[in-house]
Amino acid sequence: MRTISDTIEKFLLDNFSNEELELSRNELADFFGCVPSQINYVLSTRFTLDKGYIVDSQRGGGGYVKIKKINIDDKFKDIIFERIGNNIDYNSACCILDNLCRNGKISEEQKVCITSAIEPKALKTPFLIENDLRAKILKNILYKIYN
Amino acid sequence: MRTISDTIEKFLLDNFSNEELELSRNELADFFGCVPSQINYVLSTRFTLDKGYIVDSQRGGGGYVKIKKINIDDKFKDIIFERIGNNIDYNSACCILDNLCRNGKISEEQKVCITSAIEPKALKTPFLIENDLRAKILKNILYKIYN
DNA sequence: ATATAACAAAAGTCAAAGATAGTCAAATTA
C-alpha cells in the first residue's frame, strides 16, 4: 500500500460488510485529507465492472456513493470479456445472445429486448462508435441481469 | 432514509391503506417541520405517474391532496395511448402490438386482426392521412378492448 | 332572497440557495 489511492482502496475493501458499501464522497475525502475527486479516481480504477463491482451514486442533499460486489460465474465472465471485449458487431452480439438464450441464461423476452437495444439502427450516430457502444451497452445489460 | 424527502416518502407509503391516501399539505408540512412546498417536491419526484401514482388536489378551504395508486393496466393504457398520439407509422404500431401481445394484454389472434386493419395497403388514400387514420383506428380498437 | 365584495384558508409555482457528486485536464510523482 503505497499511494493514497491504495490506502483508500484497502479501507473500502476492509469495510465491505455484506456485498454492499455506502459512503459519502466528501466525508471520505475529508477523512483521508484528499480532494473529493480522488475518490472518483479510486472508484474508476479499483472498483470497475471488470473487477466485479458496480458503483451507484446520487448527487445533491443526502447524496451518496454505493459500491456493490457482484457475483457471476466464471463461464459467464469468459463470455463477457473474451467474446464481447470492447467492441462487437451486431451479428456476433446476436450469436452470443442466442447462445445465452439456448443455455437458459436469459429468457426469450430478454433476448428480444436486448437485441432491440443494440440493433444497428438504434446505435447510429455521426461517429464511428457503433461497435464500441454496442459492447458497452451489452455488457452493462448482462451485468445488470446477473446482479 | 437520508433526506427529509425520503422520510416523508416513507411516511406516506407506510400510511397507504387502501390504494388511496388523502392528506392536508399544510398539516403534513407542520408534522415534519418543513415548508409546505416540500410536500410538492416529494409528490412530484416520488409519486409520479411513472411510478404508478396519480396525485389529485384541491385548493381553498377544505383543500386536500389525494394520492392514488393506479393499477398496472391503467398505467399501461396511459403509456400506450400517449405513445400512439394522433398519428403513428406502421412499424411503431407493430412494436406496440408486439409489446401488448408479449405482455398478455392482447391475444395472438387479436394482434393478427389489428395488424391487418392498420396495414399500409389497407389505409391507402389519395391524401396524406395514413398515419392519422392508423392512430384513430388503433386507439379505437384498443379502447374497445379495454373498456 | 340574491348577488357581490371582502376575507380567509387552502394548495401551486418557481427560482434562489444549499449540498452533494462528476468531469477533465494540468501538475506531480514513481
Next chain:
DNA sequence: TAATTTGACTATCTTTGACTTTTGTTATAT
C-alpha cells in the same frame, strides 16, 4: 512514461420562501 494527485468547473438533487391561484365563507348592498 504511466499512474496519481489536485482543483476549477459542471451537473444534479434537495430545501426554502416569496408570490400566485383557487375555493369556501361571511358580510353587505339591492
